[in-house]
Amino acid sequence: MKFEFSRIENRGEKGLKNDRTLIVMLFLLSIISLSFANSCNVALQLDFGGAAGDPASVNENWKTWSVIGLFISSLIVALVYMFGKVSENVALLNRAKTDSVQIIATSVLLVLFYMFMTAACGIDPHQFGINANTMFDGAKLYFEYSRSVAFFAYNEAVNSIMLVSGMSSIFTRFSLWSYGAVIDLSGGDNPFVGFSTVVGILQYMTNMTMLTVAMTTAYIDIFAIIENQLLNFLLPAGIVMRCFTPTREFGGVLIALAIGLFIFYPLMFSFSYMVLGNPGPKAQPSEAGWFTTVNGMAVLFASAGFVPHMTLAIIPMQIPFVGGMGANAINDAIAAAGETLLPVFILPAINWIIIVAFVRNLSKILGEEIDISSLSRMI
């Protein structure tokens, strides 16, 4: 059918009786959005398989694979239709007609998604207070920050362990009284051995902070997969599956997963980065503090041995000072470990809930509702 723009005007207030005009408008919008694609970096960056800025390298490109998938699906449906015609099988013909409608619907979905991505890549996150060029960059900054916080906590705990272990291993011996070379009365003490009480706690914190480091690494890996691989695998597969009746619902689930994770994973973490106030990576603590302190204390006790009874005077003086220093080290380690909880555990957990809610909602619209709770139980 030849489409005429004047038909829209001629209809006046009666309006269109079907949504054909809407489809035509969407098609026009998609053409307009495609014409802007060359100026949008993110749209180009979506060609993950190709060399940077070279849209010709499309062997792993999600757009190419999606279009190929649609062509293959169309071919299969055409073949089914042909067989239906040849064999005069009404059921087969109806099936082919239904599937061809679904192919059109899926194409529209793909165009809409591409339009959305083109529009989204035109948004400058700086305008929303994120110090990044894209939402993906914002998420990367978040992960960079959370990993630095996790490493900071780990380094703090390790430094504290070094300090208290070093202090608790100091042994001092002092002369008390002697009778020539025959009788010698002396004393010995581990003045700071009491710090061994906190070594176990610090080790526990080190284990926990290593877990946080591992968690952030896992988030970054998941992010890299979502950014580079997920769309290329899941979306084309979902598009092909959605075109055929037996696999339509599962295809919808795959499309929902691909789109939901691709859009929402970086988006949510970018916004989490904003919630935390756009922090830069945390500077790591110096390692030299404990070494100097422990050696300084050892030198002090060694020197005190030259003066009679000096060690006995030094020990009580050093207990409050070293005790305060150790207490600060423990409290710093606790604070550093506590600071990891929000960026490493809580915010990602909330983000996952939101992402899951979106994916579940989208999958319900596109095909089948994903039973995430059963999935999580299974895991």
Add this chain to the structure above:
Amino acid sequence: MMFRILSNMKVGKMAAALTLLFLTSMTFADAPQYFPPSGGCQFGYYPSGGGCRPDIIINAATIVMFIVALFLAAMYMIAKTVGSPRLINWTEEELYQAVGTAVILMFYLSSLSILDNVVGPAFSGSSIAYPGEVRSAGNFATVKQMASSYIDSLIGQVSEIIGYLAKTGLFVGMLGTLTLIVSISGQQQFLPLLPGFGALMSVISTILSLLVPFAMQLHLQKAILNSWDGLFGVLLPLGILLRAFPFTRVAGGALIAVAVGFTIFLPLVYLLVQDVATHYWNTYCGNIDLKISVIPLDFGIVTGSFSAVTKVVENLFETGPGGVMHCVIFKLGIEASILPFFGFLMVLNITRYIAELLGANVDFSALVRLI
């Protein structure tokens, strides 16, 4: 009178009441004083009394709300122009949803304004739980600032307690390893003077191990409270934006609910926790002694040390009012953990209820499982 005017204008009573609430809350906008800002105020905040305070009228959430309304109005206009009944119906439905979001936003901003301008100044000097009792004065006016200040002081007290226990362990360890070495013609005998204190060290170690997770989660509470600005300035507008579209409505509702729950109800919870805990602490632990007196080491070391440690241990394990262990259990177990835990439970329940009102279902049990 205003109510009557609005009613005569055929505005619904509910709408009139809401508008009045909104307008009334604005009149209190310039009362309190704030901390001086370290830098300029970000968008959605304005300088007041040397500090930055949330702008109730012009903030990211209201701007996003207007943009959403504008977008939907444009969509409705287009739908009318092309005459697509399905598009008209869809846009109408979306406009209804936007109106719902606007009402919720108005409720929220009014509550926030009342909280900052009425509740904060009103209760900055007196206790809610124990009327008449004077709250410790501080340089704050809003409920959020009070809650942050309270958590900071709690962290300081808990650090002091942990420091005390670490020092006690150090003191006991120093005495426990004290050894007399007798050497006669090169033959050495080692005589530990107070060997039994080694067992006490492991007890202190166990106590510290139990307390550290409680201390750690306090920093999480602080971080959650400190993310207030982010929740107000980022999560709420994002929630409004997402709620405008059908595919993302559930996620948007959940975000709005989280923002409302954690910016309004959580600081209020801390206000109550502070009142209850401060009253108890002042009554029973006001005279707690967290200082270690080191005895002079001389030749009377054995008896002197033993009595000194006995005194420290007695003080440490005193579970009655004023005893260190009693106060430590209260401070870390009750004040820093159980009371805020119930508070969080309350806030999460409220958040879930708000999310349900907004058409979203926040599965917090999944959150707990994930954590």
